[in-house]
Amino acid sequence: MGKRKNLTDWVHHAPHSNQLERIEAFFSGYAYDLHRHDTYAIGRTLSGVQSFQYRAGQRHSLPGGTIVLHPDEIHDGQAGSEDGFHYRMIYIEPALIQQVLGGKPLPFIKDGISTDPRLHAATSVLLQSMDCAIDPLEEEDALFDLAYALGAVVGAPKNRQSFDYLAAERAREFIHGALDRTITLSELAEQSGRDRWSLSRDFRVLFGTSPYRYLTMRRLDLVRSLLLHGQSLASAALVAGFTDQSHMTRHFSKTYGLSPARWLKIRGAGPATAPAT
Template sequence: MASPPPHNDWFHRAPDVGGLQRFEAFFAGHGYELHRHDTYAIGNTLAGVQRFQYRGGWRHSLPGGTMVLHPDEIHDGEAGTEIGFQYRMMYIEPAMIQQMLGGQPLPFIKDGLSTDPRLFAATQVLLRSLACPLDPLEELDALFDLAQALNNAAGVSTTTRPTFDYVAAERAREYMHSALDRTVTLDELAHHSGRDRWSLSRDFRLLFGTSPYRYLTMRRLDLVRSLLIQGQSLVSASLIAGFTDQSHMTRHFAKTFGLSPARWMKMHRP
């Protein structure tokens, strides 16, 4: 849990990307008057109690849960205790959620708050520190996961049998293997596979058990391990395998394998 921030209101907004806006803020007392957005407002309280009026009642958001304010619903925001509150939020255009869900009704979280752990986990990539830029493919992967988690948290059931295009998904998979050393976007994969990007994203998960971004990251980490064994430095291996720098690679390596690449090398026996 984050430590209590200083009692000075502040607001930091990340650069807008496509239909996604992200920001982090702290308020010592009253934050916002009643207002509404034409987007989803989805976020996490990092510290303190975030109190707001929503759909006829007072809501109290605590660390560990997820706020999901539906488009065009009136709300405000203020501190629920004297220590203030700190939070991260993102605004997502409903049309973007619709594209990922294929025309289903928009997921609706009745009280504006959810304790669903799948939904909380789905927000973490998009709402991690705003100082960490999002890889384009990582961002769209995370948005797709968030849309599915919203559906689950809203209790939407899908009974139709999924259809898929294996040939298109395999084209995308093969293309990723040829592009480990550079940034790859979902639009690029869609172009090379001949399938629209959200159908391709669904197909890839269904057929290969993971998202395009996670698949690409794992193949890059495979390449890093091979390069390290061959004697490449951590910096060189990171760049050759398409990571932005050594710290970017190390973060993914530790998250995937549970230990740092330096420790892995020390433990490795040929």
């Protein structure tokens, strides 16, 4: 095998969206440690081989397919060849999918990669060049199309059990207003009008993660925003409701697969040229 090329890793973020995060990135080798986040990660490999561990197996994404990583599923990321890999990815909160599906279990793509043309077509708007801002109404239409495409590819759920979507949504909204303090499951149950364990079950099925993990992720969202605005790691951790910097860093690394410092470094690198593939 020849000597590995000296290539620079970078991550390019799309213009701001209130609803989802869109990135384009290149990694020459190692990208992310094992981690899990509470969003769908849906993407497309543009060049190279994008390899990752997912559900006790090694996956290899090539150009032409669609990556669909389910919320809270452990995965990592690295190049499958010495040329590195170039990809685009969108991170979508399950709550957005539920606004379309209205209380059905979240669609699950078993192997994390799909060659179904319906998913490829439904992601074309959201996975276009990061330099192109998406019109708000176009983005809403694209999210609707994606939710239905996911449901169509997966098919009807075998379990016909009903879930209390409205109660779970009340609990989710309450969490957003209490990021800076301790929340108990009993308090969420009182706010939602649902008993504790039914609420906990429904929340996981409908939003892809537990109430505590959801709270932690929203705190990490705040940390990332504060870091980008120049706050120190210690200050951002305390403002977002973590015990201290080390507490925040542990959760950050387990969620994003890299440390806050490396995340900031790669975020600031930027591509020399971002292709419009």
